[in-house]
Amino acid sequence: MKDIFTAPFVEEMKNTTANMYRMGWDERNGGNISVLLDNDEVSEYLDLNHVIRTIPTGFDATALIGKIFIVTGTGKYFKNVIDDPETNLGIIRIAEDGTTAELLWGYKDGGKFTSELPAHLMSHITRLEVNPNNRVIMHTHPTNLLAMTYVHTLDEREFTRTLWRMCTECIVVFPDGLNVLPWMVCGTNEIGEATAEKMTTARLVVWGQHGIYGAGADLDETFGLIETAEKAAELYLKIAHLPRVNTISDEQLHLLEDHFKVKAREGWLD
Numbered sequence: 263m264k265d266i267f268t269a270p271f272v273e274e275m276k277n278t279t280a281n282m283y284r285m286g287w288d289e290r291n292g293g294n295i296s297v298l299l300d301n302d303e304v305s306e307y308l309d310l311n312h313v314i315r316t317i318p319t320g321f322d323a324t325a326l327i328g329k330i331f332i333v334t335g336t337g338k339y340f341k342n343v344i345d346d347p348e349t350n351l352g353i354i355r356i357a358e359d360g361t362t363a364e365l366l367w368g369y370k371d372g373g374k375f376t377s378e379l380p381a382h383l384m385s386h387i388t389r390l391e392v393n394p395n396n397r398v399i400m401h402t403h404p405t406n407l408l409a410m411t412y413v414h415t416l417d418e419r420e421f422t423r424t425l426w427r428m429c430t431e432c433i434v435v436f437p438d439g440l441n442v443l444p445w446m447v448c449g450t451n452e453i454g455e456a457t458a459e460k461m462t463t464a465r466l467v468v469w470g471q472h473g474i475y476g477a478g479a480d481l482d483e484t485f486g487l488i489e490t491a492e493k494a495a496e497l498y499l500k501i502a503h504l505p506r507v508n509t510i511s512d513e514q515l516h517l518l519e520d521h522f523k524v525k526a527r528e529g530w531l532d
């Protein structure tokens with residue numbers, strides 16, 4: 263059996279959480295990440311017949327029975343993952359009943375997965391239907407995107423169009439745009455269902471006055487997706503109060519579509 267502390271999926275979680283903390287997005291216990299793992303790869307590091315303990319999830323994830331995820335722990339700080347992954351992360355498998363998580367590794371201090379597990383697993387189910395290669399759901403509190411939800415309409419077409427105009431490459435990175443949820447109580451099945459529903463048409467879902475969810479094939483791609491939207495929000499906040507002399511027009515956005523062979527969300531460009 264190989265040493266789990268050298269597993270690429272543990273290394274990537276350590277590096278990604280450290281990087282996100284450094285970006286200032288994940289204060290205290292803010293943010294959470296789940297990554298769908300390959301069972302064969304995990305079996306090189308862990309005995310899949312050895313369940314440390316079982317933890318009820320409180321919702322039905324039948325579509326994910328037998329699937330294994332590495333997930334950040336509830337109440338845990340991204341800042342601390344790099345030094346103590348076994349306490350701050352856990353590897354869970356969705357049990358045969360669809361409503362129980364089997365702990366295979368981690369949460370060493372008796373802890374459990376993030377309180378946002380419903381939003382994560384429901385979003386995994388939705389994104390896997392859209393893209394079988396989706397592996398990552400990432401939630402974080404990027405400063406400028408969050409600030410923007412206080413001063414910009416939450417209409418998702420308008421929100422997206424504002425960001426597409428802030429940096430030339432935005433429309434190339436997220437042609438599907440951002441969907442937006444109004445403020446809701448976090449950590450509930452309701453916000454989980456609403457988030458997953460929004461994930462059918464976009465890989466980015468903003469939570470008004472809270473943060474953002476991103477989905478992608480790997481941690482790098484998902485981080486980059488959120489990073490690009492966050493950069494655009496930062497530009498917006500720098501210029502929103504100043505007279506606008508220049509912009510990127512819809513005509514120019516169409517030229518980017520043609521050149522980079524991407525298709526903007528239907529009806530979101532004039």
Ligand code: 2HA
Nearest residue numbers: 291292293294378448
């Ligand atoms: O895990 O970010 O939304 C802390 C949060 C909850």
Ligand code: ZN
Nearest residue numbers: 292293402473
């Ligand atoms: Zn949050």
